[in-house]
Amino acid sequence: MTNIVVIGGGAGGMELLGKISKKLGKRGKANITLVDISSHHIWKPLLHELAAGSLDEGLNAVDYRVQAAQNSYNFEQGALTGVDRENRNITLAAMKDQHGNEILPERHVDYDYLVIGIGAITNDFGIPGVREHCDFLDLTEQAMNIRQKILNRFLQHAKNPEQGHFDITIVGAGATGTEMAAEMHHVADTLSGYGYEIAEDLLRVNLIEAADRVMPGLKKECLYGAVDKQLRALGVNIMTNTSVTQVTPEGMYTKEGLFIKSDMMIWAAGVKGPDVLGTLGLEVNKMNQLMVYANCQTTTDERIFSFGDCAACPQPDGSFTPARGQTARQMALLVGDNLIRILKDKDAELKEYLYKDLGGFVNMSKFYTVGNMFSFIGGGIAIKGCPARFVYASLYRRHMLALHGPIKGLLLMGLNGMQSWLRPQLKLW
Ligand SMILES: Cc1cc2nc3c(=O)[nH]c(=O)nc-3n(C[C@H](O)[C@H](O)[C@H](O)COP(=O)(O)OP(=O)(O)OC[C@H]3O[C@@H](n4cnc5c(N)ncnc54)[C@H](O)[C@@H]3O)c2cc1C
Known part of the structure; x- marks a missing residue:
């Protein structure tokens, strides 16, 4: 039987597996294996909520092994380290526990067709000190580490006023940076209600952007203007036209000659392939x-x-596909179609990917949501507030339906809704 190996069970990979497991795996037409470095999947566009504690990983993480068993594919946990094209196999690094003890040795997995969708990592642009001193939001584990750091900092500062302010600097005012800046204020507000003594001016959030405005990816002034206004209303110190040149344990230096003292620094200034x-x-x-x-x-x-963030796919206008959730989903589904075609007829004509910009949203925690829908039609329709929040939330719901099917998906959505009513707004551990 044909061996299809998919590396990366992320935003695109899980949609691809949903498609090919139904059409090929369950029908016995291919032996499908998912490989991922992690044991579970959390939808990456929600990592900032996980970092802030607004998202409960217990309810939102999908265990790859269980998902694979229920959907007629195999799962192999491990990090891709090599591809042997001649012998058609991939190499996975030895798996170790948190103490460095080996759990599994280096392994090989055979393929007839290989699909690589391992996403992107944050680009530090080689700036000294970024890798060592900044936090990143690439992996679930990093998001959970950020959450613990934030909670510890708030506790320290709240119990010991001599610690001064809690200065957090976020570099990059795209979706990740702006959403994280708003989440920080949500955390401070919510913790105050949980008995943390948090002075009103304790939290100081700096948001640094090299471009001349926040959300450089949003074209409409009414949208990026609304994001800017909301962040300023929360008290976020927005510094545009500002480039970081060096990061130290105490803060960062800018090209403009400033030193920005920071207790914690999150780097969200662009991505590159792993x-x-x-x-x-x-x-x-x-x-x-x-x-x-x-x-x-x-x-x-x-x-x-x-497909997705780790691939550069040419478009008819000479550009390449942007690293976005919708690109990953659309490309992954097209790869699925092409694999199905090839398995029917190895000389079949393959479909070509044309990026369709369905729009984009910025969800500033509980405070405000803005976005643009159907951007491919005359620039799209700008929406704000509750309607924007509804559409934003429905993107994740669609992903849940793709993962779990209609019945289980709807039940999980109901559970999520109930938990947001029954359980604390923030996860404190
Ligand atoms: C905080 C945040 C907010 C975002 N918000 C938005 C948004 O509002 N709208 C939007 O369009 N996009 C958003 N994005 C971007 C979006 O998440 C990505 O474009 C999308 O997840 C890319 O999907 P993918 O399948 O290519 O990769 P990913 O979803 O990143 O999945 C990659 C998978 O590969 C695995 N992997 C990585 N390395 C290896 C390896 N060596 N071996 C094996 N497995 C590996 C990872 O564990 C992961 O499961 C956001 C990103 C972040 C971080």
């Missing part, structure tokens, strides 16, 4: 993304496909 991609012998671009043709086959090997 380092391993540059070592696989496949063509990559300057951002370390795999180069693919419009049909998502890598330019180096037609048996290897790629």
Whole structure:
């Protein structure tokens, strides 16, 4: 039987698996294996909520092993370290526990068709000190680490007023940075209600952006203007036209000659392909993304496909696909279609991917949501407030339905709704 190996069970990977497991796995037409570095999936666009404690991983994480068993595919946990194209197998690094003890040795997994969707990592642009002193929001574990740090800081500062302010600096005023800045105020507000003694001016959030405005990805002034206004109303210190040149344990220096003292620093200033991609012998671009043709086959090997944040797919206007959740979903589903075609007829004509910008949303925690819908039609429709929040929430609901099917998906949504009413607004551990 044909072996299909999908590496990366993220926003796109899980949608792809949903499709091919139904059409190929359950019908006995292919043996499908998911490989992921992690044991469970959490939808990446919600990582800032996990970091702030607004999202409960217990209810929202999907265990890959269980998901695989219920959907006719296999799961192998491990980090991709190599691809042997001649013998058609991949290498996974040895798996170790938190003390460095080996659980599983280095392993190989055979493939006939390989799909790489391992997402992106935060780009530090080689700026000294960023890797060592900043926190990143690439993985679930990093988000949970940030949550613990935030809670510890609030506790320290609240119990010991001599500690002064809690200065947090977030670099990058795209969706991740702006949403995280708003979440910080949500955490401070909520903790005050849980007995933490938090002075009104304790939290100071700096949001740094090299461009001349927040949300450079939003085209409409009424939208990025609304984000700017809401963040300023919360007290966020927005510093645009500001570039960081060095980070130290105490804060960061800017090109403009400022030193921004910080107790905690979160780096959210752009993404690039994970380092391993540059070592696989496949063509990559300057951002370390795999180069693919419009049909998502890598330019180096037609048996290897790629999608999402880790792939650069050319578009008819000469641009390349943006690293966004909707791109990952659309490309992954197209890869699924193409694999189904190939398995029917290995010479079949493959579909080509055309990016369709359905819009984008910025959810500033409980405070405000803005967004643009159907951006592919004449610039789209701007929406704000409750309607925007509803559409934003429905994007995650759609992902849950894709993962769990209609019955289980709806039940889980109901459970999530109940838990937001029954349980504390923030997870404190
Ligand atoms: C806080 C935050 C907010 C965001 N908000 C939005 C938003 O509002 N709208 C939007 O469009 N996009 C948003 N994004 C971006 C969006 O999350 C990504 O574009 C999307 O998740 C990309 O999907 P993907 O499938 O390519 O990769 P991912 O979803 O990142 O999945 C990659 C998977 O690969 C696994 N993996 C990584 N390395 C390896 C390895 N070496 N071996 C094996 N497995 C590996 C990971 O564990 C993960 O499961 C946001 C991102 C963040 C961090």
